[in-house]
Amino acid sequence: MMPRPKTIQIFLPAGDPRGIRIAEITTRIVQVIEVPRSLLADFLAMPESTQVALYFLVGETEDGSEDTVYVGQTGDLRARLTSHNKEKDFWERALVLISLTNSLTQTHALFLEWYCLQSIRAAGRFRDENGNKGTRPYTPAPLEADCLEIFETGQVLVSTLGFPMFDALVSAPSVAAAPELFYSQRRGADGRGYYTPDGFVVLKDSRGPLDNTDSQGGAQAERLRAPLIASGVLQEDGQTLRFTRDHLFRTPSGAASVLLGRSANGWIEWMTESRQTLDALKRQKVTA
16 A cells, blocks of 8 residues: 555644654544653653553664664553663663553553564664564454554654654665666675665675775775674675675665775666666756
8 A cells, every 4th residue: 555645743842853752643643752861851741651652762783883772561651761761771762652542551552562573673674672572462353453553653653753663674665666776796796775765775685795905995894894794784605795684774885885895986886787877867867
C-alpha cells in the first residue's frame, strides 16, 4: 500500500525546537513526546508522564558509527525513566508514546514493545540495547488490531521527529521511485547500492579490498572501516571485506571510501550498469 498524505502537528511546550516536542497526527489519538535527557525532570512534571506508555531511549555508539535504541513499556513511567536516567549511559533522548484518551493498557504496551523490537531488528537501522528477542504476549485479535493501528501511527511520528528506526533501508516504494542500482568495481571491489533520501545504502554481500591504500585517504578509510568491522557490518572474507547486511552511509563518498579502502568521490565512483555516474543522474539533473 502506498503511503497516504498526512497532517502532523508538532507542539513545543516551551517554544524551543530543541526542547520537548509533542507530535501527533491530527485525526488520531496517539502522541509521541520527544524528551531530551537534560529536560527529563520537566517531562516528569507533566501530566502525560503518569500514563501507561511505550518508550524508546535513543542515542548512538561512542564512535558515532551506529544509532542505538532501547525499547520499553511501563505503567509507572516516572519511576522507570528515573531509573534509566541513573543506570543507562548511552541514551540522549526519550521518545514516549501515549494515548490522548488515556486508553493504552498494559496489554497494548506489552504487545507493542515486542512488535517494535522485532520491527527495529528487521529494519536494521538502529542497534537495539535490549539484549533479548522478547516474547510475544497473548493478545486477543481485536486488541492486536488496535495495537497495529497504534504502531502505524507511532512509526510515522517517530520517523517525522527524526528517528526512522522502523523504516527499511531500501523499501519497495523507494526502489520503485529510484530504480537505478549503482555499482563500484575499482580496486577489485564488487559493490552494489542504492541512493536513497537518507543517504547511500551499500547492499549485503558487496565486497571491497581487504587492504587500505598507504595514502592519507587510506588512513581515513581505515578509521571509517574500524567500527564497522567491530560491529560485524564488515567481515573479513579471504582477501576482501564483505558487507554482512545492508548498511546506510550519510554520503555516497563515505560509502565508496569504506568499500574501496581509500579516499573516494562517491558521486563518480558509483555508476549504473550503463556506466552513468551518480553525479550525472542526480546532481547534474538538478543543475539542468
